[in-house]
Amino acid sequence: xxxxxxxxxxxxxxxxxxxxxxxxxxxxxxxxxxxxxxxxxxxxxxxxxxxxxxxxxxxxxxxxxxxxxxxxxxxxxxxxxxxxxxxxxxxxxxxxxxxxxxxxxxxxxxxxxxxxxxxxxxxxxxxxxxxxxxxxxxxxxxxxxxxxxxxxxxxxxxx
Numbered sequence: 474x475x476x477x478x479x480x481x482x483x484x485x486x487x488x489x490x491x492x493x494x495x496x497x498x499x500x501x502x503x504x505x506x507x508x509x510x511x512x513x514x515x516x517x518x519x520x521x522x523x524x525x526x527x528x529x530x531x532x533x534x535x536x537x538x539x540x541x542x543x544x545x546x547x548x549x550x551x552x553x554x555x556x557x558x559x560x561x562x563x564x565x566x567x568x569x570x571x572x573x574x575x576x577x578x579x580x581x582x583x584x585x586x587x588x589x590x591x592x593x594x595x596x597x598x599x600x601x602x603x604x605x606x607x608x609x610x611x612x613x614x615x616x617x618x619x620x621x622x623x624x625x626x627x628x629x630x631x632x
Contacts, residue, residue, distance in 0.1 A: 474504035475575040476618065479539045480611050481532050481582035482513040489608045496615035503622035508611070511535040513582045520584075529587035536579060536590060544575035546594045548586055549610060553597030558631060561598075562621035580610050 484490045493508070500506045514531040516524060540546060545568055556564065568576060579586060579594065583606075591597060600613060623630035 474569055475541075475544075476500065476504050476506045477539075477541055477544060477575070477577040478506070478508045478580065478611065478614065479511060479536055479577060480508065480580040480607065481511045481536070482607055483510060484608050484611070486608060489612050492612045493615060496612065496619050499619045500615065500622065503619075503626070506618075509539045511539055525584055526587070529581075529584055530589075532582060532584075533587040533590045536586075540577055540579075541575060544577040545573045545596070546577045546579065547596045547598050548579045548591050548594040549581070549600065549614065550586065550591055550597040551599055551602060551604070553599035555599045555601060558617060558620050559624060561617060562624035564596075565618075565621050566625050578614055580607055580614065582607055 484493060497506055497508065511532060512535055514528045514535075516528050520528070565576070578598075579590070600610070600617075605613065620631050
């Protein structure tokens with residue numbers, strides 16, 4: 474199994490970077506994992522709708538260049554489907570069993586992901602209606618991916 478996480482922006486907080494490093498190490502026992510960063514487009518607040526769409530379009534172009542061909546693309550989107558950890562692991566296992574050996578997850582920056590990019594994704598996943606910093610979302614996603622593999626393998630991490 475090959476996993477790619479494409480995230481807009483760099484990790485700035487040390488504690489987040491440490492958590493990402495830990496879960497990256499853990500996941501690599503089960504799958505190949507690559508984390509790719511797309512440069513965040515700078516803007517000044519307050520930002521109007523037209524400027525917001527312009528920023529998202531630039532970031533969309535950067536993200537599209539990083540998506541591996543043939544991968545199953547999942548956008549993290551507040552309007553996506555909410556799954557329990559067990560349901561998430563079942564979806565991952567289902568993709569593996571169906572021959573989809575490469576899954577790519579997209580994490581937008583502070584403005585989210587462009588509508589056009591969301592429409593190109595094969596799935597949208599929500600971690601609930603709360604808003605999270607994009608840095609922290611990367612850590613949460615990696616923890617849930619690790620949890621999914623332990624559930625699939627029947628290992629005791631998930632209680």
